[in-house]
Amino acid sequence: MEQQSSILWGIAPIGWRNDDLPTLGADNTLSHLLSDVVVAGFQGTEVGGFFPEASVLKKELALRNLRIAGQWFSSFILRDGLEETAKAFDKHCQYLQDVEADVAVVSEQTYSIQGLHQSIFSKKPCFTDEEWVKVCQGLNELGRIAESYALKLVYHHHLGTGIQTAAEVDRLMANTDSVVHLLYDTGHIFVSEGDCMTMLEKHIDRIQHVHFKDVRKTVMEQCRQAGKSFFQSFLSGMFTVPGDGCIDFTKPYEFLLKSSYQGWIVVEAEQDPSIAHPLEYAMIARKYIDKTLTSIRSKESVY
Numbered sequence: 001m002e003q004q005s006s007i008l009w010g011i012a013p014i015g016w017r018n019d020d021l022p023t024l025g026a027d028n029t030l031s032h033l034l035s036d037v038v039v040a041g042f043q044g045t046e047v048g049g050f051f052p053e054a055s056v057l058k059k060e061l062a063l064r065n066l067r068i069a070g071q072w073f074s075s076f077i078l079r080d081g082l083e084e085t086a087k088a089f090d091k092h093c094q095y096l097q098d099v100e101a102d103v104a105v106v107s108e109q110t111y112s113i114q115g116l117h118q119s120i121f122s123k124k125p126c127f128t129d130e131e132w133v134k135v136c137q138g139l140n141e142l143g144r145i146a147e148s149y150a151l152k153l154v155y156h157h158h159l160g161t162g163i164q165t166a167a168e169v170d171r172l173m174a175n176t177d178s179v180v181h182l183l184y185d186t187g188h189i190f191v192s193e194g195d196c197m198t199m200l201e202k203h204i205d206r207i208q209h210v211h212f213k214d215v216r217k218t219v220m221e222q223c224r225q226a227g228k229s230f231f232q233s234f235l236s237g238m239f240t241v242p243g244d245g246c247i248d249f250t251k252p253y254e255f256l257l258k259s260s261y262q263g264w265i266v267v268e269a270e271q272d273p274s275i276a277h278p279l280e281y282a283m284i285a286r287k288y289i290d291k292t293l294t295s296i297r298s299k300e301s302v303y
């Protein structure tokens with residue numbers, strides 16, 4: 001398979017085990033996951049909540065020639081204050097540096113309804129002006145901590161949180177320093193806005209990490225109609241891997257190439273592993289990447 005040298009392809013552990021709903025895939029071990037990542041031809045993954053201490057993980061990675069892209073961090077700047085959040089984040093960054101990761105994925109989870117039984121389509125929280133100032137200042141501080149560990153803080157816009165919509169991402173980018181980068185997640189922005197190109201085009205200069213998550217449009221509309229929660233929606237199959245849903249990934253991928261994006265593209269689809277076999281879905285993504293995406297540059301170079 002062809003790989004573009006400036007882009008690293010990863011797949012997230014969420015298809016095997018789900019940190020938001022830890023009963024999903026609880027029997028899937030680290031060895032199983034990492035070996036599947038190799039079989040499906042990916043170069044790395046992100047750290048899941050069940051991953052072991054750094055030295056153990058590093059050995060398992062080295063055995064398979066895999067790398068760690070980064071790991072999710074739920075910040076609670078508004079709920080717990082910056083001091084407490086920064087302390088926890090510092091520890092998080094130390095671990096990520098130990099496993100030689102590139103990015104620290106941050107999402108402000110104060111007031112988040114991500115884990116609650118409330119409609120993900122209509123009940124998202126909004127920050128007040130005062131809260132926006134606190135969140136942005138706090139993220140600047142966390143961004144500086146990440147830099148001190150040679151990591152990039154990449155902010156994950158997320159359904160059901162105070163920073164979900166295109167307008168909220170615009171506000172975040174306008175009010176944070178360059179130490180706060182952006183994670184572009186196709187699935188979250190598509191469900192929120194019905195489009196995933198506007199945000200990409202607008203903020204490409206700040207985007208330092210990418211999640212390619214696909215959406216099953218009919219399921220999304222049914223979930224919206226029924227007012228389903230985030231958990232209910234993904235358990236109904238709202239998300240899937242690229243090549244299996246409605247997003248045409250050639251558009252964001254071509255734009256990333258045109259913009260000389262350098263970094264990870266991580267395939268990520270929360271699904272129930274007892275229904276969506278993780279390796280089978282990883283292979284669906286692999287096939288789509290090879291046949292439809294990475295062939296783009298080689299086709300172009302013929303002319």
Ligand SMILES: O=C1C[C@@H](O)[C@H](O)[C@@H](O)C1=O
Pocket residue numbers: 014019020072156185188211268270
């Ligand atoms: O990157 C992600 C990490 C998950 O824990 C989160 O809930 C998911 O939606 C996501 O995009």
Ligand SMILES: [Co+2]
Pocket residue numbers: 156185211268
């Ligand atoms: Co994501």
